[in-house]
Amino acid sequence: MIQLSHKIELDPTVAQAQYFARACGVARFSYNWALAEWQRQYKAGEKPSEVALRRQLNGIKGTEYPWMCEVTKCSPQQSIKNLGSAFKRFFKKQGKFPRFKRKGVHDSFRADNGPVDKQSHAVDVDRTHVTLPKVGKVRLKEGLRLKGRILSVVVSRVAHKWFASFSVEIEHLVPVRENQAAVGVDLGIKSLAVLSDGTVFDNPKALRSNLVKLKRLSRSLARKQKGSANRKKARNKLARLHYRINCVRKDALHKATMFLTKNFAVIGIEDLNIRGMIKNRKLSRAISDVGMHEFRRQLNYKAILYGCRVVVADRWFPSSKTCSSCGCIKPQLELSERSWRCQDCGAEHDRDHNAAKNLKILAESTSVTACGESVSPGATAAWQSSLKQELGKSYAT
Secondary structure (H helix, E strand, O other): OEEEEEEEEEEOOHHHHHHHHHHHHHHHHHHHHHHHHHHHHHHOOOOOOHHHHHHHHHHHHHHHOHHHHHOOOHHHHHHHHHHHHHHHHHHOOOOOOOOOOOOOOOOEEEEEOOOOOOOOOOOEEOOOEEEEOOOEEEEEOOOOOOOOEEEEEEEEEEOOEEEEEEEEEEOOOOOOOOOOOEEEEEEOOOEEEEEOOOOEEEOOOHHHHOHHHHHHHHHHHHHOOOOOHHHHHHHHHHHHHHHHHHHHHHHHHHHHHHHHHHHOOEEEEEOOOHHHHOOOOOOHHHHHHHOHHHHHHHHHHHHHHHOOEEEEEOOOOOOOOEOOOOOOEOOOOOOOOOEEEOOOOOOEEEHHHHHHHHHHHHHHHOEEOOOOOEEOOOOOOHHHHHHHHHHOOOOEO
């Protein structure tokens, strides 16, 4: 059993959209109230907990905050649960300390279906509608593609649109692949990805193509008086443009990762230090516009669905500097050098295509143990031997 999410655009009425806005406001207020109360109790020497805070809010909201009863009880309860999860990640050093939420920034609320034995169906979906607590049936722009038990739904606002993200538990059987082809993938800026077989995925450069309009709308928003109706209109225009840029970028990433997982059984990629790469002031905007982290995230979960294996090269693996023909490593290779000639065998290499070929060789040289971990089979090829002699380590992870 695995859990997948499907995000669908909603088509609410005016009254339903107003209800969503109130529910998001209640969720935000509950989260901020619980965070302030958590900090107060901690400073007072008490041991706050998410369960105790939910009970405390239930005891006072009827008298102190009666407007919270206008929306579903899931909205404040689930937001405090989210706060508890945020503190757990913080204590495990897997996240930052929770911060207070602002109005209009990531507005959302959640509703759960509860355990199976309680037969709770707060959320129900048919072909064209989703049934939510208190608000009733809301029209969907498309049907839910996943068939299984609905665990929860998160209703959120992005720019001028409302979305419902369904978390569904389904039974998944890993497909048996007849095609065992391997491929190397080199991510870049000029092109989104270059494959070892020569296939090139163009980079849409969503931000760069809309940068002039983005600057103009940002200046227009800065000139508007705070609290005015014109400022609200300008903010909505800017939010719509950001939403369009995000959609263009994700569309290209989904097409590329879907092509890879459907056509190849073994995929070799690099473990890029994206946080360090964006510190380059001349390239930070272009690198961020590619969406390399999102590419890696999509590739990982789609590989599970389609029975692929992703082989990740070490961060210091010299994929661009290694000759894919003889295994010789070029001592220095500047970023501006897009092609180079091997001094040993004389082969001409395109920088990105050569890196993709080396990643394919690395992916083919790995094997899978009974535990499913990728390991290096031993340095028998001249290509692997030269790498180990030069760098003193194996780069298969």
